[in-house]
Amino acid sequence: MPAATPASVPDTLQQRLLACTGxxxxxxxxASDGFYPRIAGKPVAYLYNQxxxxxxxRRHFQLMSYMLDYQSDDYLREMAQYFSSQHPPYAAPQKFDVSKATLEQGESLVKSGDPAHKIPACxxxxxxxxxxxxxxxxxxxxxxxxxxxxxxxxxxxxxxxAAAPDCMAQIAEHLSEQQVGAIAAWIGSQVADSRARPADHVAKPMPARCGSMPSADVAH
Structure with missing residues (x-):
């Protein structure tokens, strides 16, 4: 019998990006394992920067570095644009045990920060x-x-x-392990609104200068 003809795989961006969606x-x-983040709907310049x-x-994860080592800037922009335009529903938050006090601390840090320790609100x-x-x-x-x-x-x-000045590195330096856990627990427990979209501009001057937003106003 003649050999079967191999199935034809379409050369589309969506097909090529199966390497990402895996x-x-x-x-x-x-993914549902609590480690790989949602990239759908993120601002396109953020995705491109990452x-x-x-x-x-500047970031280290062997699989990501292996896949991206030889990709061009233009292709990275194309990838970022694709995922930025996707808006699938959010998964339900993962279940985990954490105290009410920890959640309250996390909510306070996310919404109000801790000015005494130079920690702005998320x-x-x-x-x-x-x-x-x-x-x-x-x-x-x-x-x-x-x-x-x-x-x-x-x-x-x-x-x-990240690009200098690396505002997140500066903020993280002031966070204790307990505060990191509280912030993560509160954000990780929230039910996300699938209708939410990135804002077009920062509502108030940013608390610190950040290399990813070089033109943003900064509070003094």
Whole structure:
């Protein structure tokens, strides 16, 4: 019998990005393991910056670096644009045991910060609804607790870096382990509104200058 003709695979961006959705979930909605983040609907410049950071070694995850090492800037922009335009429903928050006091502390830090220890509110930069701000500040909605803990820990240790001035590294330096856990627990326990979209601008001057938003107004 003649050999079967191999199935034809369409050369489309969606087909090529199956390499991403294998970990980040269909349409980039996030996996269920609590580690891989949602990338769907994030501001396009944020996604592009993170792809660059992995390619250039400012962020470290072997699989990401391996896939991105030889990709062009234009292709990274195309990838970022695709996932930024996706808006699938958010998954339900993961179940975990945490005290009421921890959740209250986390909510206070997210909404009001801790000025005495030079910790601004998360909402001061990431938006009142925590849905992010265009063009380059990510939303925090739907991020798993374990992922948030891992990223804040990476900033504290210097394993994760961003364009200077690296405002998140500066903020993370002032966070205690307890505060990191509280912030992650509160954000990770919230039910995300699938209608939420990144804001078009920061509502108030940002509390610190940030390399990812070089033109943003900064409070003095």
């Amino acid at each position: 970990c980040h979930g269909n349409e980039g909605r996030a 792809l660059l950071n992995f390619r250039e070694g 909402s001061a930069c990431h938006g009142e609804a925590l849905a992010g701000v265009n063009p380059a500040i990510p939303g925090l909605l739907g991020l798993p607790r374990d992922y948030i803990i891992a990223q804040l820990g990476s900033w504290k240790s210097g394993a994760r870096r």
